[in-house]
Amino acid sequence: MVKIYFLGLGGWASNPFIGHTSFLLASKTTKLLVDAGEGTYSSLRKCTPYDIGDVDYIFVTHIHGDHMLGIPTILQHAKRLGVKVRIVGLEGVYEALRKLLESVGISKYINVVDFIKIEEMGRVELGDVGVTTIAAHHTVPSVMIKLDVDGKCVAYSGDSSPNETFFNQINGCDVLIHEASVSDELRDEAMIHGHSSVGDVVVFAEKSGIKHLILVHRGVKPLIIRRTSLPIVIVYKCDVVDI
Numbered sequence: 187m188v189k190i191y192f193l194g195l196g197g198w199a200s201n202p203f204i205g206h207t208s209f210l211l212a213s214k215t216t217k218l219l220v221d222a223g224e225g226t227y228s229s230l231r232k233c234t235p236y237d238i239g240d241v242d243y244i245f246v247t248h249i250h251g252d253h254m255l256g257i258p259t260i261l262q263h264a265k266r267l268g269v270k271v272r273i274v275g276l277e278g279v280y281e282a283l284r285k286l287l288e289s290v291g292i293s294k295y296i297n298v299v300d301f302i303k304i305e306e307m308g309r310v311e312l313g314d315v316g317v318t319t320i321a322a323h324h325t326v327p328s329v330m331i332k333l334d335v336d337g338k339c340v341a342y343s344g345d346s347s348p349n350e351t352f353f354n355q356i357n358g359c360d361v362l363i364h365e366a367s368v369s370d371e372l373r374d375e376a377m378i379h380g381h382s383s384v385g386d387v388v389v390f391a392e393k394s395g396i397k398h399l400i401l402v403h404r405g406v407k408p409l410i411i412r413r414t415s416l417p418i419v420i421v422y423k424c425d426v427v428d429i
């Protein structure tokens with residue numbers, strides 16, 4: 187059984203009650219935390235039975251603050267617990283993290299990090315989770331991921347405008363967790379900023395034969411989904427989805 191704990195669902199400027207998009211994928215042997223914006227440590231403790239010492243890897247899709255500003259606090263707790271934190275990301279993530287820790291006065295905490303560098307197009311094994319990375323269409327280098335675990339497939343967009351390469355790779359996946367920052371009337375603006383509107387996500391997900399769609403990285407306004415035959419799973423912060 188694979189569980190996905192939703193620790194946050196919003197984008198950077200989003201409804202403050204839903205936090206920043208982050209989830210913990212828990213398989214039999216591996217706990218993989220994906221993205222870590224502000225408040226992620228607090229959500230990990232509130233929404234899961236785990237502490238940071240139980241988390242095997244933190245995967246950071248890109249350097250934007252809503253995806254990594256929670257890491258200094260996570261490292262504080264890791265140091266308190268006497269554990270190291272394996273952070274997985276593009277080379278730029280390590281550089282950004284080093285500068286972030288320096289700017290908040292804890293540059294030495296980089297020693298708490300074991301960094302695993304990934305490529306924009308590649309594959310890495312993290313415990314029993316196979317992670318395929320696909321370069322996103324975003325304003326900074328960013329990856330979209332396909333997670334293969336226990337015979338299941340979970341795909342996650344990070345931030346990206348619609349990316350056909352990604353959708354071709356994730357055909358038939360059990361769950362797609364995709365950014366949908368805005369409803370369709372703001373589609374053009376979303377594209378400029380390397381984001382997706384809900385309508386685009388739905389159309390591509392339908393074509394890819396996705397079994398369940400979960401919309402995250404939501405903004406301040408509620409999303410309007412006009413029509414789809416695709417099962418859309420509505421999740422709230424701290425919800426757990428079994429796959």
Ligand SMILES: [Zn+2]
Pocket residue numbers: 248250324345
């Ligand atoms: Zn971003």
